Amino acid sequence: MPGTLFIVATPIGNLKDVTFRAIEILKSVDLIACEDTRHTKKLLAHYGVNTPTTSYFEHNKVKKGEYLVRLLKEGRQIALVSDSGTPGISDPGYNIINLAIKNEIPVTVIPGPCAFVSALVASGLPTDSFVFHGFLSNKKAKRRRQLKGLEHEKRTIIFYESPHRILKTLTDILDILGDREIVIARELTKVFEETVRSSVSVVLEHFIKHPPRGEFILLIRGSPPC
Ligand code: SAM
Numbered sequence: 679m680p681g682t683l684f685i686v687a688t689p690i691g692n693l694k695d696v697t698f699r700a701i702e703i704l705k706s707v708d709l710i711a712c713e714d715t716r717h718t719k720k721l722l723a724h725y726g727v728n729t730p731t732t733s734y735f736e737h738n739k740v741k742k743g744e745y746l747v748r749l750l751k752e753g754r755q756i757a758l759v760s761d762s763g764t765p766g767i768s769d770p771g772y773n774i775i776n777l778a779i780k781n782e783i784p785v786t787v788i789p790g791p792c793a794f795v796s797a798l799v800a801s802g803l804p805t806d807s808f809v810f811h812g813f814l815s816n817k818k819a820k821r822r823r824q825l826k827g828l829e830h831e832k833r834t835i836i837f838y839e840s841p842h843r844i845l846k847t848l849t850d851i852l853d854i855l856g857d858r859e860i861v862i863a864r865e866l867t868k869v870f871e872e873t874v875r876s877s878v879s880v881v882l883e884h885f886i887k888h889p890p891r892g893e894f895i896l897l898i899r900g901s902p903p904c
Contacts, residue, residue: 680750696790757788794895861874
């Protein structure tokens with residue numbers, strides 16, 4: 679009998695945002711595959727989880743993914759966690775989940791926090807229909823092409839962004855999508871949590887004066903119907 683790959687959601691900042699079931703599973707499996715073992719050990723120590731950990735991240739995802747699937751085939755139970763939120767959303771989780779499914783390994787999700795879902799519901803922008811784009815490319819030409827492809831998108835558009843790229847991204851958004859309504863969700867569930875609702879030009883001006891810090895999600899109102 680193969681083991682199960684448990685996809686376990688963990689907090690996006692506040693250590694209390696974890697489910698009872700997530701802790702139960704983390705305690706019961708044979709191995710926890712973490713994006714960054716040092717980062718996840720803070721959560722494990724907080725909840726008294728002593729399960730062995732191993733790293734599974736962007737630069738070892740192919741070889742390590744194959745190794746973990748071999749262990750699953752031998753019957754080991756493995757939990758997959760990422761640095762924050764739900765594994766598989768804008769992190770290497772997708773690769774091992776896909777590989778496990780191809781190898782007919784049972785995959786079970788232990789639901790919990792996901793940064794863009796929290797940001798979307800608090801944004802006030804339409805939630806009935808939206809496009810989650812993850813990270814835009816860090817290459818200017820590709821990023822601009824990606825934005826051009828969203829120019830006529832009517833649904834709420836959601837991006838993840840890092841603080842050192844946000845100015846370039848906002849500049850391209852202003853240029854290509856225009857001066858739309860934008861919501862910036864920063865440091866959700868953490869001490870300096872804030873949600874700013876404004877226009878792209880105002881937010882850009884603000885961040886030019888006050889260098890952005892922390893983790894960000896950008897949510898943009900879709901284009902109005904013609
Ligand atoms: N798997 C995660 C999830 O379920 O949301 C996302 C991982 S992705 C590598 C990390 C990005 O998520 C950050 O760059 C940021 O855009 C967003 N993010 C994660 N935690 C956040 C937080 N507390 N506040 C705002 N954005 C956050």
